Amino acid sequence: MPQPGSAHNHSKATAALSGGTRVDLQTAAPDVVFTALNTSPEGLAQSEAEARLKRYGPNAIREKEKSALLRLLRFFWGPIPWMIEAAAALSALIGHWPDFAIIVALLLYNAAVGFWQEYKASSALAALKASMAPEAEILRDGEYKTLPASAVVPGDILRIKLGQIVPADVRFISGKSISIDQAALTGESLPVDKTVGDIGYSSSIAKRGEMVAVAIGTGANTFFGRTAKLVASAGRGISHSQKAVTRIGDFLIVLCLLLALLLVGTLLYRDVVLAADWRWSDLVNILRTVLVLLIASIPVAMPSVITVTNALGALALSRKKAIVSRLESIEELAGVDILCTDKTGTLTKNQLSLHSPQLFAAKDEASLILAAAIACEAGSTDPIDRAILAGLVDKRPLSNYRLQEFTPFDPVTKYAQARVTDPKGNSRFFCKGAPQAVITLCKLSGNRAGRASACVQKLAARGLRALAVASSNDGEHWSFLGILPLEDPPRDDSKQTISRARSHGLQVKMITGDDVAIGKEIAAQVGIGQNILAAGEVFAHTKNMDHLPKRVVDCVERADGFGRVFPEHKYAIVKALQGRGHQVAMTGDGVNDAPALKQADCGIAVSGATDAAQAAAAIILTAPGLSTVIDAIDEARKIFERIINYVLFRVSMTLDIMVVVVFATILFGFPPLTPIMIVLVALLDDIPIMTIAYDNTLLPKNPVHWNMHHLLLGATIIGLFSIAQTLGLLLIGMEWLQNSHWQSWISLNKAQVQTVLFLQIVAGGHLLLFIVRSRAAFFAKPLPAVKLLVAIVGTQALTVLMCGFGWLVAAIPWTVIGLVWLYMIAWMFVLDLVKKAIYLHLRDI
Template structure:
């Protein structure tokens, strides 16, 4: 990645002029920072902390009040608020209180569930806050890394995180893992004067360093800028709820015009008896219609379903930071996966040793082990010790002087004594360095060069090993090759992903040769490209030409990827209509994680990656992602089932209210009955969050045309069902024979319609939740079934004993139930015919059903 001038920024984010601290000599660095090898005083450090700000990427926090008020904004909240206002205007205070409580419940439930998810994320971050050792007033002390300031002298030891951008100034050498920033899978050795990036991890050695940049003014300043500009805006689910609300508002307005027009016609033209007091009666009718048109519990049901799904995902080692991301994950068709630690074990192992003067493989590995540091956390040393056939053989040797790896000689060296008291010397390091040490020439040199080239072409790192009896004349024993092998479950997981309709692309900062080797082993295609060859410097990453987008779409992966490349890959795929999930763990992944439809921070991810991601994994590997997709698709199916039910029922209530008012001159439901319908239908149906569903084999999306068409068709037949009850009821009122058998009033007809809508609605849910016949598996979950049965018993008792509604005879209740059960089979046939039509329509249009 290109270096850029990076100076300490003041609290306003301005950069003072000065030397390029990444390239200047150390004396200039000290002078420019007004510091020295003795570090800063606590007083000076406190002043600089005020001047430059904390050493952290500050996230723009939205206030709790603003988050809460968001739940009162949108089409469905507007409808509820309009109903509440209208209730107050006409003095229906009981309706006003009930509607306001429902509005408040929706807001509180949504706010509470989002707050729980954000608190879980905050706790996760707090538990991972890094520390730093700084030289203050002449003594090293441990402080929060966020309090490090430019000019500080920091000590970095094995296992510690580099707390800021630094220049190394003291100590022999250090090896740091920069994978979180650059994507490189192997540690990089540093010496005095070299640059170290914030977020890197020390893997070997210990050095002191001077801090040259903190917070925003670090290596990933450009990355942070990309993160700030990344993002998709409203999620697909938010857009879907808005479209559903718009659809219902438009229908409500149309029916309201019809209702008001018919009432005005009746009062002015037919009765010729208009009074301004009639406005109050018209407003009451509009209020009934408005209440009928509101799917009051839809936001709550969707929030609770997502929240319970998030809880389930947390048990599968996936923490959800944004609830709507669950539905995004369900529709993902392209999964961009990083390599190291996700597809691979992030653990170097020995692979195919190449023998030269060593008599066998065990001899070669033993020599390399003797040239390694016992107990070291260096991944290369650990791989060598792990490759020993018999670790006890090391007890036969006593290590004397050990010279660790340094970037100049590019090798280690150990002086050891065997059991016979003989002194031996062993060295390992870069093959070229070891070959030069052994003074290889001729065929031996050509063989070594060819071996290194062959290993490099297969994505393997090579390591030369040598032995000497006197420390002067060296023998080239052979070459060890090292690889980061695939995880045991990676190939199976890739196959599972394909079976789920996912295209998996490998995105790695490593060389293309390594990428191709791993891709072949895990079952990803061979078309791995160098990102720099595709995304040239003159290309605008936000407006890619079609030739590059075509290349991105057909490629199996990319190597040598930088942050802007990952971001551009996601944008390109989204531009072609793909729903993209991106996994990552480093600062370099943050822009792409935020831009993706569903950014997934893998196990061990940095703060920047976790902050940008929608889902955070706490277990390694890609299998957790596929498990999460399974769960997300089940959650999405539950929400779709609820939306089909709710929109159909809302259409049913609205049309029947208007029809009865226009043609019969009375409302079939009172405002309180409509509110009770909402409570009795929706509150128990929140248990749909626990329902049993089949896992869709392919990605699922909000197909609004199909969803609204399906809801409308099922709604039309539901309207026919309710109108049938209403017409029978009106006929009953005028039929002396029926009235002599069971006498019914208009008020009791309202109760009959109320019973049919509540009970029929729940039976309709049983119909729409199943893709086959309603009695086919998977059967309803016990909680859902129990909630619905309990609600039906309560509704029957309300109608039989006259609780809140006029009582009706038990015989009528029985007849209504027989009527609804017959209609249940009719609606099931309609649903199956509709599903068949939509599938055929999707195939004929070349889209996925």
Template sequence: MAASSIAGDKTKTSDADLEKLPLRDVLAKLTVDPTQGLTAAEAQKRLDHYGPNALAEKTESFALKLIRHFMGPIAYMIEAAALVSAVIGHWEDFAIILGLLLFNVALELWQDRKASNALAALKKGLAPEATALRDGKWQTIDAAVLVPGDIVKIRLGVIVPADLRMVSGDYASIDQAALTGESLPVAKKVGDAAYSGSVVKQGEMEAVVIATGSSTFFGRTAKLVAGAGAVSHAQQAMFQIGNFLIAIAVVLAAIMVAVKVYHDIVIADTWGLKDALGILQFVLVLLVASIPVAMPTVFSITMALGALALSREKAIVSKLSAIEEMAGVSILCSDKTGTLTKNQLKLGEPILLAAADAQDCILAGALASRAEDRDAIDTAVIDALADRDALQPWKQLKFVPFDPVTKRTEATVADASGHKIVVAKGAPQAIVDLARPSKDIADRVTQTVAALAAKGSRALGVARSTDEGQSWTVLGILPMFDPPRDDSKATIERANAKGVSVKMVTGDDTAIAIETARQLGMGTNIIPAADAFPKDMDPNNVPPQIVDAIERADGFARVFPEHKYAIVKALQSRGHIVAMTGDGVNDAPALKQADCGTAVSGATDAARGAAALILTAPGLSVINSAIDEARRIFARITSYTIYRVTLTMDIMFLVVLSSIFLGFQPLTAVMIVVMSLLDDLPIMAIAYDNTRVSEKPIRWKLPRLLGVSATLGFFSIVQSFGLLLIGMEIIGHPAHGAALGLGTTHQLQTVMFLQLVAGGHLLLFVTRTERWFFLPPFPAATLFWAIVATQIVAVVMCAAGWLVEPISWRLIGAIWAYNIAWLFVMGAARLATERFADYRTDRHLASTQMVNQPLRTAP
């Protein structure tokens, strides 16, 4: 067939159609004889048309990646700060700022490498070789050159090389749990489909390739992974806060320059090059001080220490921003199998029909099993024996493995005396068809199976024959279920108490999901995703009515990768911060898209590569620890942000207002740089601070945060400007100045320098907690002594005259007393501001509820 005709077929028949069409039509569409396969020439034509059976990957040079990490608002601000420092010759400051910039870039490059591991891990899941029928001969070829229409052979242990339809053979048992989330291997017969990347556990069959590369089920998953990803809320907040500070700094600097130039040119008429350079130098230094160059570093260090704490809880963080995201998580979408449940089939109490007792029924089922096959059902039945030694007297003479046609296993066994019996286990209806019992027994089996299915349990029928298969007796029904983990219910309750809603997401049947949810105390509004989502739906644009259903649902059953991805995207579109857990290839797109994708213990490499948090201990219990740690970290970052914005406003407004209205520069350029270092470097110790754990999800509320910062900034400006006015008044009265040791404007600059350094760090005690600063939790020792150390340096500088004009110890004590008095004022201002904000929020919510409340008609 020519490539052009293939292209025509491609447009008329999708891969999904080839998965569902009758097998005869599939072979006709692909124009292939299953006994001869494709010719080498035809295979090459199709390879040229469809492309290789591999995942497409866009490559980017390291140089481009490196350049990209030096771009962006925060990076531009830091680079501008470094350039300004170099221009004015402050090389020490330049070195510190450049070091911060390189540290952030190195951190981002490392995280970028971790994120790219998702596609690399997916590629590992593809089969490297395949056995294909070409030119009428079976041959081993590179799986990458397979094309639609190729006839391939699959057998025990091989990875399915492409999407297939079975054309011949008895059966194959294929484990596709990593792709579809089904907890048990699926038996395939002629006509059934098999997915690329799944693993053959039993049997051997021949199949025709219906899809390759990115068109396969596996490939579509990889495409979702490549396109998935959400921007960190912390990054967004940093950009907005940085822009806010720069805007204030630029406006105030422009005002100050305009006033200064007007005064020198128009009023004083003393304008010269030296004056211009002096103004430029001071403005540039002021802008450097206002740029939050340490903010990304403080954020990174704080989250890195949080990652270290989580590692002790057996959780590995591969994306630092996920820690901050976890603080605001309001919905946790949890995989069921192996996460909420043990992923270990367990037998319930047998429903007896003709068996003497429960162990008699289980023993018959165990004799119809083969332990060495390591089949999940066989293992569960054998493990249910009260005494494994009960198998010892029996010798298995013949064993017929599970067949998807007969849907049962069968074994001939003999006891120590040589007496033979035949036992069988399998689908209840298959056992009924085999034994042909009375109508009463058959009806009871049907009713029992229906009752078990309603509870989400699988059913296994067991029968025995004492006359070598001539007649059979139905012994009973063995219920099977995957039991919840011992800690799952408590974990879910604790998450709910933290304001986090847990939604179950599973590939299993709806009834199984509902029963598991009931046992775990979750809601039972489980939506079968395959029915709820339109088949042609774009997962990036979920219709509003489906989003409404997703928000209301307690969980989802029978999900595919695009469903999980669409669920996360839909919830994010409604403003939720979403965490997603998973362990398989099918989970990778949703894990990468989620705000905090979490790969659970035993996850595939693809899931680990896509996830931001990797659990190394079974279950979800560590999630609660992650939420607590995340909320502590968020509190630390918030307190630093309020502190930094407040202090920047204080410095900027003090300098500008005093220059305009008083004609006095309260700080020298050297003081501003030293103060910036004394404020920012030790403040990184806030990463170790003690904080309260919020009872509800918390997220960035920039209007509230900037409102609190602006209020504290206003009071800080009043505090600093007030001291400046007091100082100028004292200088104007020499007698008062002599008593305190304050007689010159240079000494007044030292006073303002010490007030800002000391007041700034005392301010941190106010911003670090939403309560009064003297109530617990108290500052961590690391933070407290870091502040003490910087204050000692500042005090010694002022007393000894290092880089500043020296002042007396009496004056130093007076400045500290002034700052401590203002500490209580600042604390009261923060409490009042936040209570007012909460009152406004509560009123808004009450008004919204009243407006949305349906009108009631009078009777």
């Protein structure tokens, strides 16, 4: 895999010579690097280091801190908060303090929930900071000192040992070799061996060896720092869910204003203009009526219900080994139509294993693997050594060879060597390493050399790594035993999971830091597709990853995956797909994945991900593999369906209450509901309906989205029929008041008529929920969940007792309660037919 040194990156690692010429510090010769940085192998003086620290700043990620107060106040700004605040102000103005207290409590609750979620999301950069090396060994004033990593400046000479984190972008200048694990930065699945002149990246980890290096980039001017910058700039901003709630609020505000103008205009004309002796109390009464309308128009509990529904859904996802860090990501996940997945550890086992050995001088596969095992270091944690030892079926012959001397893998010679005593007491030599190096060591020529090279090329074309093995009796004349292919095999469930994803309407793209050939081999095995492209070639001439040319976006959309991918490539892939209207989920586990995870509609940190990846992601998986993602998508789609059902119910009921309040006040001269009744309706309807998170629902086969036009149109149609239901009952009630024959049977006054409407709206609302929660008939399967059913039945029983015994409302006869229920049940079948007609014509609600 090439080093992450694209033109996009090189521009950040440059310095000027005395003549003004810019030097690329990642590729220039060491002496040129020393000249450009005005340093030497003897390091910097402390005074010079302090001057550079002032010039370049500390070797740390800096971020702009937002005031916590400003972040909190933002949640009091927007359509629904404005409506709630207006209702609270009006309640205080006319002295309705109980209403004021309840409304303010709901406002504060909604703001607190939103603020907490945003606070958790802002931890991405904090996690990136935490992964920076805390200390470094720096050559200052002629001696090595252990100082905070933040003190490293360009030109510092650093000593990097086994187990240390590289504190800055460096060029290695002396030492034999060092093995660096930079998987979290570049996505490579194996440690990379470095020698003099090579680059080391900030926050990578030394796995073997020790070398001295010169710092060429610190802080934000490192490969790691540019990743952090991408994380800071990444993000979709307002989620689809937040946009949907805002549009619902806008819709209700406009409708409320129109109805309020109609109501106030009518009441002013009737009670003030036409009245001969109007009083200021008449204006207060008008304000009180407007308050009823305003409270009726506000879906005060909508943000809370959606939040609680998502929270309970998140609990369900946790049982499927998916931890949700941002609740709104559940709805984003439900709408995902493209899943970008990393390869290592997600599609594959992240565990090298031996493929079919290719024999040359070895008599059989077992003897070839034994020879390779002899050349492994005892107790090694190296992935290649572990794969070889795991492939040795019978380990007993290995104990017959007594180790005399072991030479670890050397990046210069490119092989490891062991001198042993065999069972006969003879001295033997065994080595394993890069095929070309071992071919040269064995002095292969002619057909044998051609055959070995062709074998390596054939394995590379299939994405397999090749390891050559040789033996010698004297250490001078070597026999080429054969080649061991190594692969990171697909997980047992990967192919089935990809097939399942496609059946769910998902397109899967593989994004890997490994070579294209490896990507193609794995893609073929799991069924993703063969159009795997080199990311560096696709984005070769792209300077601004936020504004991609059309040809690049077309290429990204058509591709099945990408190999040799760097952080800015992953970020650009997500941006390109989002620009075409796709909702994108991205899986990842390293620092290099953090920008793309944050930019994606739903970033998913896979099992074992770094802190930075987990903080940038919206969902964190605690079980390996991709199947957990598909399980999470299934659950998210069910949760989304429940929220859509709630929104249909809530908007329809809000329209019902608003229109009935206005027309009843205009036509009959009194509000059909009191302010306390409106508040009770909100509490009795919304609090038990939070159990909708437990409801049974059908699993949508395809991604689901907020289609606000159809959603509001459907809710309006249902709302109009609900208005007809409520106005019909109101007309019956008014006729009852005026008809002495009916009055002789059961006597009702205006307060009792208000109670009748209160009963109908509370009970009818829950019956409406039973209607909209199912695409088929309301009595068809899936039936309501037990928790939802118990909550609603309990609420209905409480409402009936309130109306029967006169708790907070005027008591009405039990006979009337029974008649109202019969009336509502009859309307259930009418509304159910209306709902089925809506779903028939508006299929994508």
